[in-house]
Amino acid sequence: MAKKKVPSMVKDQQLIQRRREQMVKGAVALFKQKGFHRTTTREIAKESGFSIGTLYEYIGSKEDVLYLVCDSVYEEVRNRLESLLTNETVGLDRLKQVIQSLFKVIDDMQDEVLVMYQEAKSLPKEALPYVLEKENAMTAIIESAVQTCCKEGHLELSEQEIRMFAHNIMVGGHMWTFRRWSLQKEFTLDEYTSLQTRQLLYGVVQENIKVDEKF
Amino acid sequence: MAKKKVPSMVKDQQLIQRRREQMVKGAVALFKQKGFHRTTTREIAKESGFSIGTLYEYIGSKEDVLYLVCDSVYEEVRNRLESLLTNETVGLDRLKQVIQSLFKVIDDMQDEVLVMYQEAKSLPKEALPYVLEKENAMTAIIESAVQTCCKEGHLELSEQEIRMFAHNIMVGGHMWTFRRWSLQKEFTLDEYTSLQTRQLLYGVVQENIKVDEKF
Amino acid sequence: MAKKKVPSMVKDQQLIQRRREQMVKGAVALFKQKGFHRTTTREIAKESGFSIGTLYEYIGSKEDVLYLVCDSVYEEVRNRLESLLTNETVGLDRLKQVIQSLFKVIDDMQDEVLVMYQEAKSLPKEALPYVLEKENAMTAIIESAVQTCCKEGHLELSEQEIRMFAHNIMVGGHMWTFRRWSLQKEFTLDEYTSLQTRQLLYGVVQENIKVDEKF
Amino acid sequence: MAKKKVPSMVKDQQLIQRRREQMVKGAVALFKQKGFHRTTTREIAKESGFSIGTLYEYIGSKEDVLYLVCDSVYEEVRNRLESLLTNETVGLDRLKQVIQSLFKVIDDMQDEVLVMYQEAKSLPKEALPYVLEKENAMTAIIESAVQTCCKEGHLELSEQEIRMFAHNIMVGGHMWTFRRWSLQKEFTLDEYTSLQTRQLLYGVVQENIKVDEKF
DNA sequence: TATGAATGAGGGTTCATTCAT
DNA sequence: AATGAATGAACCCTCATTCAT
Missing domain, CATH: 1.10.357.10 (Tetracycline Repressor, domain 2)
Structure with missing residues (x-):
C-alpha cells in the first residue's frame, strides 16, 4: 500500500515540505469550520498565505x-x-x-x-x-x-x-x-x-x- | 427543540408524506453511494421517481x-x-x-x-x-x-x-x-x-x- | 463511422434542433473572428442568445x-x-x-x-x-x-x-x-x-x- | 513590410540566434503534436532545453x-x-x-x-x-x-x-x-x-x- | 399538482507572464 | 544570463433553484 504520490511542479523538496505544512494548517482550520466540500480552493490558498496559483504548484487537485x-x-x-x-x-x-x-x-x-x-x-x-x-x-x-x-x-x-x-x-x-x-x-x-x-x-x-x- | 418545518407548496398532507417517503428512499440510496455533496438534486428527483420541479414542491432546499x-x-x-x-x-x-x-x-x-x-x-x-x-x-x-x-x-x-x-x-x-x-x-x-x-x-x-x- | 452523439439534458428533440442552430450560428460568427480557442463558452452562449447554463443543456463540452x-x-x-x-x-x-x-x-x-x-x-x-x-x-x-x-x-x-x-x-x-x-x-x-x-x-x-x- | 522585431533581454546576438533555433525546433515538435494553443510555454521551454525564465529572455510573448x-x-x-x-x-x-x-x-x-x-x-x-x-x-x-x-x-x-x-x-x-x-x-x-x-x-x-x- | 427548460453564481483548474535570486 | 517559484486573470463546466406552461 504505497503512499500516494501528490504531484508538485516545484523541485525544491524542502520548499514543498514547508508549503504543504502551511497548506495543511490552513486547510484544517477551514475544514473544521465548513467541511471539505464547502471550503473552496481559493480559501485554502488564502488561509495558507499564498495565491491560488501557488496552491496548485504543490498539489494536483483539491x-x-x-x-x-x-x-x-x-x-x-x-x-x-x-x-x-x-x-x-x-x-x-x-x-x-x-x-x-x-x-x-x-x-x-x-x-x-x-x-x-x-x-x-x-x-x-x-x-x-x-x-x-x-x-x-x-x-x-x-x-x-x-x-x-x-x-x-x-x-x-x-x-x-x-x-x-x-x-x-x-x-x-x-x-x-x-x-x-x-x-x-x-x-x-x-x-x-x-x-x-x-x-x-x-x-x-x-x-x-x-x-x-x-x- | 421543535421539529424543523420543511416548507412545501403542496397542500395535501398525505401526498406530502408519500412523496417525502419516496424522496428519502431515493436519497439514501444515492447518499450511501456518493455522499450528500456529490449527489445532485436532479439525481435525487430522478431516483425518487419524479421531476426536479416536483422535488422542489416538497422541499425548500437540498x-x-x-x-x-x-x-x-x-x-x-x-x-x-x-x-x-x-x-x-x-x-x-x-x-x-x-x-x-x-x-x-x-x-x-x-x-x-x-x-x-x-x-x-x-x-x-x-x-x-x-x-x-x-x-x-x-x-x-x-x-x-x-x-x-x-x-x-x-x-x-x-x-x-x-x-x-x-x-x-x-x-x-x-x-x-x-x-x-x-x-x-x-x-x-x-x-x-x-x-x-x-x-x-x-x-x-x-x-x-x-x-x-x-x- | 457513426455520427458522434452530442449529449443534451433536454428532452424535446425539436428544441434541441432549434437551440443548436442558434448555437452554430453564433459560434461561426465568433470563430471566424477569433478562432475556436480564443472564443469562450460564455461568448458563444451570449452570441447564441442564451445563458451559459443553457448552452450546457445542449452540449457536453466546448x-x-x-x-x-x-x-x-x-x-x-x-x-x-x-x-x-x-x-x-x-x-x-x-x-x-x-x-x-x-x-x-x-x-x-x-x-x-x-x-x-x-x-x-x-x-x-x-x-x-x-x-x-x-x-x-x-x-x-x-x-x-x-x-x-x-x-x-x-x-x-x-x-x-x-x-x-x-x-x-x-x-x-x-x-x-x-x-x-x-x-x-x-x-x-x-x-x-x-x-x-x-x-x-x-x-x-x-x-x-x-x-x-x-x- | 518590415520583419517584426521580437524583443529580447539578452544582448549577445549570436546567443539569441542559437537559443531561438533551439526554441523553434522544440516548438515545432510540440505544435505538430498538439497545436499552438494546446502547447504551453513551459512545455516549449522544456522541449527547447531551458527554463521558462530563460524562454522569456528571448521572446516577449508566446x-x-x-x-x-x-x-x-x-x-x-x-x-x-x-x-x-x-x-x-x-x-x-x-x-x-x-x-x-x-x-x-x-x-x-x-x-x-x-x-x-x-x-x-x-x-x-x-x-x-x-x-x-x-x-x-x-x-x-x-x-x-x-x-x-x-x-x-x-x-x-x-x-x-x-x-x-x-x-x-x-x-x-x-x-x-x-x-x-x-x-x-x-x-x-x-x-x-x-x-x-x-x-x-x-x-x-x-x-x-x-x-x-x-x- | 407536475414538468423541465432556463438561469448564473460560483467552483476547480490552468497557464502566460513576472521577478527576486 | 539563467532559474523557477509566485501570481491571478480567465477558462470550462456544474448544479441548486426558479418559473412559465
Missing part, C-alpha cells in the same frame, strides 16, 4: 489537500502518542497509561482528528486504502500494548478479544471528538479518561471493579 | 432532503428498536437484550445509519439541535434500560457512569458501521455482539468475567 | 460546439450544392457546372468553410473520423460527376486520375477561402471560376486549349 | 514563438527550394523541375509546413502582413519560373493566368500536407508529383495530353 491533511494528522497523532509512551510503567498500569495518552493526544488534536473522521470518505479513491492502513497501524499500536499485557499474564484474552479491545480503546478516544457536543458538556477530559478506563478494563458489573487509586 | 433523511432514519431506528424490546427479560439479561437489539437494528440499517453519521454535519444550521436531540433521545432509551438495572440492584452506577455506559453502548453499535471496513471483515454480527456485550459488561480484566451461556 | 459547426457546415454545403446541380447540362458542360456551383456555394459560405478548415484539427478525437468521412463524401460527389464524364466518353482517365482531379476541384474551391487575402484581391469570383475551370480542364500548355465560349 | 516558427519555416523552405533549383533544365522541363522540387521540399518538411498552415491565423496581428508577404514571395518564386517559360515562348499566358497557375502549383504542394489523410494513403510522393504535374500542365481533357517520358 482532494490532494484532504489527503495531505489526513496523512499529516495520522503522522502527528502517532508521533505525539509515541513520545508520551515512556517505558516506566508496567502491567495494567502500562495499559492505563496508553489509554490516557491516546485520549490526551486526541484531545489536543480534536479539530484535526474530527476533520479526518468526517471527511475521510471524500478522499480520492486511490488514497483510501493507504489511509485505512494508517488507521490500522494506529489500532495496532494499541493492540500491541494489549498483547504485551496478555503475554505478561495480566490479561488473558483471545486474539479476537484483543482486536476488539483495541478497537474499543481507539473508538473510546475518537468518540471524545465526534460526540463532543454531549461528552464534553458532561465531562472534563480527566473525568472522561477515568470513567472510560474503568469501564473498558472492568466493565460495569458491580462486584468486578478493582479499586484503583489513580482513577 | 439540505431539507438531508434533514428528512436523518429524521426518518432516527424514527425508523427507534421504532424498530422498540418493537424488538419485549418486556420478557429482566435484570442483566434485559440489558443484554437491549444491546443485542440495538446492534441488530443498526446492522439492518447500516447504510442509513452510516449516511446519517457521515453527513449530519451538513445539516442546515437550524436543524442540527433537533437532530442532536434525537440522538440524545436514542441514548436516553439505552440509558433508561441501564437505569432500570441499577434500580433493580443489578448494577450500582453513578449518574455519570450510567451516561458513560449508555454512550458506550450506542457507539458500540455505531462503530459496527463506521469501522465496518475492519470489524465486518473480522467478525460476524453475532460474534461482534457477543464479544462487545462481554467487554461492555465485564471489561477485560480476567478474573472478573462472569461466564454467560448465551454469549 | 468541443461539441465545434463538432456541431462542422457537421452543420458540411450538411449545408452539400444541400446547397445538390440544389444547384440540375440535370439539364451534359458532357463537359456538366462538369463545368459542377465546378461553378461548388465555387458558388463555397463563396456564399466563405466564413463557415474557412472556420471548418482552420479549426477542424481541434475537434474531439472521436469526431475526427466522422468529419473526414464527410469530407470524403463531398469529394465523392465531385468524383462521381467526373466519372460520369468518363463513362460518357468525354474524358479518359484512370481511377487515380479521377481521384486526383476530384481533389483538385475541391481544393480549387477551398483555396478561394483560405487564400482569399490574395485571390479575392486579384479576381472576382467569376474571373476566378473561369480561369480555374480552364486550367483544371485544359491545363496551361498553350496549343491544347479548346476555345470555349463560356469561359 | 505568440512570438509562433512567429519565429513561421519565419524560420519559410526561410528553410525557400533555401531548400533554391538549392534544389539548378539551372540545368530549360523550357517546360524547367517548370516540371520546379514543381517536383517544391513538392519534394514540402514533403521533407511536412510537419513544419502543416503547423505553419494551421496556426498562422494565431499570429500576432502585427506579424500577419509580414508572413503573408513571405507567402507571396514564395508564390513569386514559382510565378517567375512560369514567367520565364512564357517569355521563352513555351507558354502563352496572361498575367492573370500566370498568377492563377502559380497559386495552383503552390496549393498543389500544400495540399500534399493538409489533405494527407487522404492523398498519402492513395499515392506515393512520386505518383502524386507525376499526376499533379500532368494535370497542372495539360489538364484532363483527353486529346490534349502530351505524352511525357518522365511523368
Whole structure:
C-alpha cells in the first residue's frame, strides 16, 4: 500500500515540505469550520498565505489537500502518542497509561482528528486504502500494548478479544471528538479518561471493579 | 427543540408524506453511494421517481432532503428498536437484550445509519439541535434500560457512569458501521455482539468475567 | 463511422434542433473572428442568445460546439450544392457546372468553410473520423460527376486520375477561402471560376486549349 | 513590410540566434503534436532545453514563438527550394523541375509546413502582413519560373493566368500536407508529383495530353 | 399538482507572464 | 544570463433553484 504520490511542479523538496505544512494548517482550520466540500480552493490558498496559483504548484487537485491533511494528522497523532509512551510503567498500569495518552493526544488534536473522521470518505479513491492502513497501524499500536499485557499474564484474552479491545480503546478516544457536543458538556477530559478506563478494563458489573487509586 | 418545518407548496398532507417517503428512499440510496455533496438534486428527483420541479414542491432546499433523511432514519431506528424490546427479560439479561437489539437494528440499517453519521454535519444550521436531540433521545432509551438495572440492584452506577455506559453502548453499535471496513471483515454480527456485550459488561480484566451461556 | 452523439439534458428533440442552430450560428460568427480557442463558452452562449447554463443543456463540452459547426457546415454545403446541380447540362458542360456551383456555394459560405478548415484539427478525437468521412463524401460527389464524364466518353482517365482531379476541384474551391487575402484581391469570383475551370480542364500548355465560349 | 522585431533581454546576438533555433525546433515538435494553443510555454521551454525564465529572455510573448516558427519555416523552405533549383533544365522541363522540387521540399518538411498552415491565423496581428508577404514571395518564386517559360515562348499566358497557375502549383504542394489523410494513403510522393504535374500542365481533357517520358 | 427548460453564481483548474535570486 | 517559484486573470463546466406552461 504505497503512499500516494501528490504531484508538485516545484523541485525544491524542502520548499514543498514547508508549503504543504502551511497548506495543511490552513486547510484544517477551514475544514473544521465548513467541511471539505464547502471550503473552496481559493480559501485554502488564502488561509495558507499564498495565491491560488501557488496552491496548485504543490498539489494536483483539491482532494490532494484532504489527503495531505489526513496523512499529516495520522503522522502527528502517532508521533505525539509515541513520545508520551515512556517505558516506566508496567502491567495494567502500562495499559492505563496508553489509554490516557491516546485520549490526551486526541484531545489536543480534536479539530484535526474530527476533520479526518468526517471527511475521510471524500478522499480520492486511490488514497483510501493507504489511509485505512494508517488507521490500522494506529489500532495496532494499541493492540500491541494489549498483547504485551496478555503475554505478561495480566490479561488473558483471545486474539479476537484483543482486536476488539483495541478497537474499543481507539473508538473510546475518537468518540471524545465526534460526540463532543454531549461528552464534553458532561465531562472534563480527566473525568472522561477515568470513567472510560474503568469501564473498558472492568466493565460495569458491580462486584468486578478493582479499586484503583489513580482513577 | 421543535421539529424543523420543511416548507412545501403542496397542500395535501398525505401526498406530502408519500412523496417525502419516496424522496428519502431515493436519497439514501444515492447518499450511501456518493455522499450528500456529490449527489445532485436532479439525481435525487430522478431516483425518487419524479421531476426536479416536483422535488422542489416538497422541499425548500437540498439540505431539507438531508434533514428528512436523518429524521426518518432516527424514527425508523427507534421504532424498530422498540418493537424488538419485549418486556420478557429482566435484570442483566434485559440489558443484554437491549444491546443485542440495538446492534441488530443498526446492522439492518447500516447504510442509513452510516449516511446519517457521515453527513449530519451538513445539516442546515437550524436543524442540527433537533437532530442532536434525537440522538440524545436514542441514548436516553439505552440509558433508561441501564437505569432500570441499577434500580433493580443489578448494577450500582453513578449518574455519570450510567451516561458513560449508555454512550458506550450506542457507539458500540455505531462503530459496527463506521469501522465496518475492519470489524465486518473480522467478525460476524453475532460474534461482534457477543464479544462487545462481554467487554461492555465485564471489561477485560480476567478474573472478573462472569461466564454467560448465551454469549 | 457513426455520427458522434452530442449529449443534451433536454428532452424535446425539436428544441434541441432549434437551440443548436442558434448555437452554430453564433459560434461561426465568433470563430471566424477569433478562432475556436480564443472564443469562450460564455461568448458563444451570449452570441447564441442564451445563458451559459443553457448552452450546457445542449452540449457536453466546448468541443461539441465545434463538432456541431462542422457537421452543420458540411450538411449545408452539400444541400446547397445538390440544389444547384440540375440535370439539364451534359458532357463537359456538366462538369463545368459542377465546378461553378461548388465555387458558388463555397463563396456564399466563405466564413463557415474557412472556420471548418482552420479549426477542424481541434475537434474531439472521436469526431475526427466522422468529419473526414464527410469530407470524403463531398469529394465523392465531385468524383462521381467526373466519372460520369468518363463513362460518357468525354474524358479518359484512370481511377487515380479521377481521384486526383476530384481533389483538385475541391481544393480549387477551398483555396478561394483560405487564400482569399490574395485571390479575392486579384479576381472576382467569376474571373476566378473561369480561369480555374480552364486550367483544371485544359491545363496551361498553350496549343491544347479548346476555345470555349463560356469561359 | 518590415520583419517584426521580437524583443529580447539578452544582448549577445549570436546567443539569441542559437537559443531561438533551439526554441523553434522544440516548438515545432510540440505544435505538430498538439497545436499552438494546446502547447504551453513551459512545455516549449522544456522541449527547447531551458527554463521558462530563460524562454522569456528571448521572446516577449508566446505568440512570438509562433512567429519565429513561421519565419524560420519559410526561410528553410525557400533555401531548400533554391538549392534544389539548378539551372540545368530549360523550357517546360524547367517548370516540371520546379514543381517536383517544391513538392519534394514540402514533403521533407511536412510537419513544419502543416503547423505553419494551421496556426498562422494565431499570429500576432502585427506579424500577419509580414508572413503573408513571405507567402507571396514564395508564390513569386514559382510565378517567375512560369514567367520565364512564357517569355521563352513555351507558354502563352496572361498575367492573370500566370498568377492563377502559380497559386495552383503552390496549393498543389500544400495540399500534399493538409489533405494527407487522404492523398498519402492513395499515392506515393512520386505518383502524386507525376499526376499533379500532368494535370497542372495539360489538364484532363483527353486529346490534349502530351505524352511525357518522365511523368 | 407536475414538468423541465432556463438561469448564473460560483467552483476547480490552468497557464502566460513576472521577478527576486 | 539563467532559474523557477509566485501570481491571478480567465477558462470550462456544474448544479441548486426558479418559473412559465
